[in-house]
Amino acid sequence: xxxxxxxxxxxxxxxxxxxxxxxxHSEKLAVxxxxxxFYQNGPSIVSFVKEQGHDVFLDLKLHDIPNTVKMAMTGLAxxxxxxxxxxxAGGQKMMEAxxxxxxxxxxxxxxxxxxIGVTQLTSTSQEQxxxxxxxxxxxxxxxxxxxxxxRQAGLDGVVCSTHEVKNIHERIxxxxxxxxxxxxxxxxxxxxxxxxxxxxxxxxxxxxxxVVGRAITxxxxxxxxxxxxxxxxxxxxx
Ligand SMILES: O=c1ccn([C@@H]2O[C@H](COP(=O)(O)O)[C@@H](O)[C@H]2O)c(=O)[nH]1
Numbered sequence: 261x262x263x264x265x266x267x268x269x270x271x272x273x274x275x276x277x278x279x280x281x282x283x284x285h286s287e288k289l290a291v292x293x294x295x296x297x298f299y300q301n302g303p304s305i306v307s308f309v310k311e312q313g314h315d316v317f318l319d320l321k322l323h324d325i326p327n328t329v330k331m332a333m334t335g336l337a338x339x340x341x342x343x344x345x346x347x348x349a350g351g352q353k354m355m356e357a358x359x360x361x362x363x364x365x366x367x368x369x370x371x372x373x374x375x376i377g378v379t380q381l382t383s384t385s386q387e388q389x390x391x392x393x394x395x396x397x398x399x400x401x402x403x404x405x406x407x408x409x410x411r412q413a414g415l416d417g418v419v420c421s422t423h424e425v426k427n428i429h430e431r432i433x434x435x436x437x438x439x440x441x442x443x444x445x446x447x448x449x450x451x452x453x454x455x456x457x458x459x460x461x462x463x464x465x466x467x468x469x470x471v472v473g474r475a476i477t478x479x480x481x482x483x484x485x486x487x488x489x490x491x492x493x494x495x496x497x498x
Contacts (some may be wrong), residue, residue: 261343261374261469262437264290265459265490266317268473272300281312283483290315292471293341295379306339316341317439317471321382322379323347324447326357333358335373337365341373341453343439345419348406355413374437377410378419379403382442385454407432417468421455425465439476441471446490448475459493 268344269291271277277297281289290434291314297305298320309316318341322329329346336344346358358375366372371461386399395402402426408431410418417437420428425438440462442453450456451474462470479485 261290261315261317261439264315264469265486265493266290266292266439266469266471267476267486268292268294268319268441268471270294270473270477272296274301275318275454277305277309280477280482281309281314284486288313288315290317290469292317292319292473293326294319295321300479300488303339310340315343317343317345318373319345321345321347322358323350324354326354328363329354330357330364333361335363336429337362337373338367343374343376343416345376345378346415347400348379348410348418352409352413353411355415359414371443371473374416376417376437377406377413377415379394379406379424380420382421382455383452384391388454400427404431407436411436419471420467422457422462422467422470423455425462425467429466438466439469439471441473443470443472443489444475445492460495462483463493463495 269277291309293305293316295305306316322332346355362372362375368446380399389395389399404427407418407428411432419439421442422440428438441461442456444456446458459470470493476485
């Protein structure tokens with residue numbers, strides 16, 4: 261899923277998902293199935309989207325005791341998603357258990373899904389992190405700390421904002437994936453996101469993939485919004 265623009269399919273049901281995807285005709289997409297769609301429709305939603313030929317990031321952000329996460333990941337590995345994730349705050353042992361579960365659940369001859377750790381949600385601000393999570397210091401340091409922990413646990417990368425990408429790549433390495441939500445066009449509505457950036461900024465900072473939800477799904481013409489965002493992300497002027 262490197263160099264992808266991942267569309268967040270934040271819909272409640274299959275019908276809305278189908279209607280949305282139909283607008284993209286035969287374009288092969290990278291999409292994200294998150295809690296809203298998965299919890300209301302079940303695992304079959306992943307096979308449905310895969311059958312349409314799209315790559316799937318299953319964004320369920322697991323965070324529990326190591327054994328529970330391991331067993332859950334064993335089940336998720338069998339669904340055919342290309343990438344899954346956990347909250348890095350669950351700790352190194354939990355993340356190692358997630359990887360064990362994924363290895364166990366991946367059928368022979370198939371590729372294990374990529375696994376990434378959520379550092380600090382893009383809806384979290386510096387002030388909120390200090391006050392509500394009781395973490396002192398800068399948000400950038402906290403993100404780097406979680407990214408290092410994620411690397412030590414053997415995961416493939418992290419979810420972070422574009423603003424932390426450069427630091428992570430410089431300190432941990434360029435092969436370590438940075439997947440960045442909170443993407444908006446210049447002047448676009450921010451909604452509940454705090455650490456936002458444009459697709460051009462994401463590209464300049466070296467993000468490996470961007471996640472775009474409402475700026476595409478809520479647009480009057482989602483296909484146009486997608487093509488414009490993609491061109492901006494890829495540095496193509498249209
Ligand atoms: O830190 C994070 C982790 C995940 N997300 C998810 O990405 C999309 C973003 O949607 P927008 O509509 O583009 O804001 C959404 O599905 C989140 O669950 C995130 O935003 N930040």
